Amino acid sequence: MVPLTLKEQLYPVKRRLRAERRVTLRIPAGFSFKRGGTKNFGPVVEFFDWSLRNVPVEIDFTGCSSANYQALALVIPYCWHLKQMGCSISFKFDKRTEQSASRMWGMMGGHGLFAVTTDLSVNFKSTDVKPLIAIRNPVDLKAALDRATDFVSKFGLEYQKTLRYVLAELLYNATEHGRREFTWRNHRLNTPAIIQFSWYEQANEIGILVADVGIGVHAHLAQAYPAITSDEEALRLAIQPEVSGTFGRHDPYTNRNNAGMGLYLSSSIVRRLRAEMHLVSGNSVLHVSPSDLTSHSLENTWNGTFVLVTMRLEQSYQFALDQMMHELREQASAEVSARTNDEQEQKHYLHMYNYFGKNADDKQAAISYRNRHLLPAIDEGKLVVLDFDGVETSTHSFLNALLASPIRRLGLSAYKRLKITRAKADIRETIDYVLDDNTSPEGADPSKYDDGDHKSAGAHER
Template sequence: MEHNDILQQLKDKLLKSKSQVIIVPQKFVFVDNGIYDFNNVTNFFDWSISDIHVEIDLSKCTTTNYQAISIIILYAWKLKSQKCRVVFKESSDVNGASELFRRLGGRGLFTVFTHDKINFKGDKYKPLFAVRNPHDFKKVIEAADSYTQDFNVEFTKTLRYVLSELLYNTLEHGKSFYKFGKKDYLIPSICQFTWYARRNELQFIIGDAGIGIKKHLEQSYPGQESDQRAILKAMEPQVSGTFSVTDIYSQKNNAGIGLFLSTNIIRRLNADMHILSGSGVVHISPRDITSSEIETPWPGTIVVVTLKLDSNVEIEFLHKMMQEFRESALKEQKKADKVESEDSFYMEIRNYFGSYAEDKEAAIKFRDTKLFIQVKAGKRVVINFEGVESAPHSFLSALFASPIKSVGMPAYKQFKFINANSEIRETIDFILDENTD
């Protein structure tokens, strides 16, 4: 036997000893008998796998849909970013997961993953897109427009608006990176459309494997109780645009009410939207908004929308609808601002202690003469670190440790730290953990 053959056999044995087969269940759908149950799908995923050979077996799955298969592709990308070698096992059946995988262009998933100018080549009526940049954004919008080209112009504009906001969110806030060599690479988001001609229904899913709404939101609104509460919080006016370490609204490129407007428009369109992030699910329907919990958390965010395409639908002008929602948002925000101004204490660290906040004695004096008074009065304390280059642990502990300890766990709600750089933020988190046992 040749030397190369022996090496290949050894390599194959080693690979087999470090491998895992993941079998997609026979029934793999979000909706079962008209009822949404995301556990049917999310319980399949194991996010802890890394640095092994993984075979995803599609051959046993006979009941599924395009949305469910598209997030398996997203999962495969995530495993790849965790140094796994991922392969798919397919059957030759003309129905089931294997066929849907092929129709979506799934066999090219790793080419799409590593080449940001290449996208999926699949069924034109069931297209799947990797969403990474403005070019991909444009392609998705063009695909959506093609489904409603014979419809009321306002209907098309309204659907385009909702889709644009959701795509913007995943591009801006759903980013997830992996390191290969010395470079960081982006794990794309996905968007998939399915048009059911007989039902005259359009379904689309937008998903990412980022860090999820709760962790994003806690950069500006720390101490969220749960993933459900974080999703509901993100739907409030002037909140949905804050999922970023930097203040994206300082460039005036978003009004901060994108998700608020989108969810209200979805209800007006008589459509259904599910937002899944972490272990939380929020369902927005024409009748109400409900939340629930899933057993296996999804690391990023998934949005699923189901929309009846009715060419005779009566829809008011988009600008009129937007004006109504914006006025509602403004009233709600003014009310919240009034409560906040009465019940909050706001301070900028730089104004009191400079860009290099290091004076421990000054911190103790401020704590004892001002901060403790506000905390004991039950006020919400908002601390702005904008422009602060550094603040050592001794300074931060002198300023915040005792006030935090005095209120215990409620400190996560009572104290809000904004615009802190990563080192300061990490120190503050440590102080919070240390003083809220």
């Protein structure tokens, strides 16, 4: 019998040590953004552990009996991240049931996830009904846009043109502002972005995911806006015109003539199509819909950015992309012009619709904006201009949260330093009530406001 070499003798020991170090990440039984008829990103984002370094990682699919294709697609860029962090990755599958996550992974072509990062001649071998595409260059981008427009071909040319435009802008953002490099065989390569889309026939809607593991919206915008302190604030700022692009106000970028209109136009088009867009970056989610614009924080984070667009396709809905784009660009031009002029004239300008949506009723967002922007602007002696064009409704609690503390700080001068434009009569009436209530000789009545808001306002005055 030939004696074993030292290397052969040590192999079982290394294998046992490796097994002891292995971290197993189990995809939960239900891995989907949809919870009770609404989108809930928390349970999906909680799966991803970004702290792992230089350990074997096993992704276990066997316990997942119900998954959403877009949620499952996020595992792919996450695995790219793990590999770049020195982790070796293995998968545990169960193909016994038709609806299992293991089979869905195969339909998307997930088994080839590492080859597409280094070989530009290959892409995911996904099925025609559940396409998944790695975006590494203009060829991939065109292929993705062609396949997406095929999905909506029966709904007419305008749907095709519009969807193509929205996706092109989202993919440009992912590849240019979500860029992340890695080294492979002494070469520097870019980590791909991904796009995955699915047609849900019963709901008559298309779901589209664009995802990357780049620097994230906050870090990207901080290059030009270093005062941003949270992911939530960065997401709200990113959809304002001429903010997130190449030639933003501070012009820190160099490579593409993107005037910062991509996310603004995409989100505005989504609203007009009566669709939904969710932007997730870091620990925050921004929801853009026809009726409102809301944001909230997550317990965990997504280290990068992903955008989910859900579009209901209606043959009876008539629109013209060219006319829509013309109107949106005119609106953006007017807003940017007003913002620029107001900066030069010591004014603080806020377009309420673009920041809070058609129904301005998110009280926490109002408090956040008040503390981050309105109170500092008042301390700097600026005139505050609130433009309500496009806002249909706004609640008393929202307007009080936004304006009560600034009004108290200004006193009677609030009537000169706060300018309200293009507000509907009922909104204007509520603002007048808040003004009167907070400038009366007796002061505001604390019983009219909840403790948290009233205490918060008082804290700023001390």
